[in-house]
Amino acid sequence: MTFKEARAGAGLSQIVAGERLGISNTTISMWETEKSLPRADLLPKIAALYNCTIEELLGSVDTDAA
DSSP, X not given: OXXXXXXXXXXXXXXXXXXXXXXXXXXXXXXXXXXXOOOGGGHHHHHHHHTSOHHXXXXXXXXXXO
């Protein structure tokens, strides 16, 4: 899952997500275009806002695991 997919799946615009996280929508855009990554301390807040796990945000979920 990409940051954009997670945000869109939560039904949030970049502006609303940025407001709720206390950052600019430009920062959200940079994550979504992979020009930068969020600070580690923001990952739990992003995951909670987007209703997913940190692992899903970072693309490290193994969907084939038994």
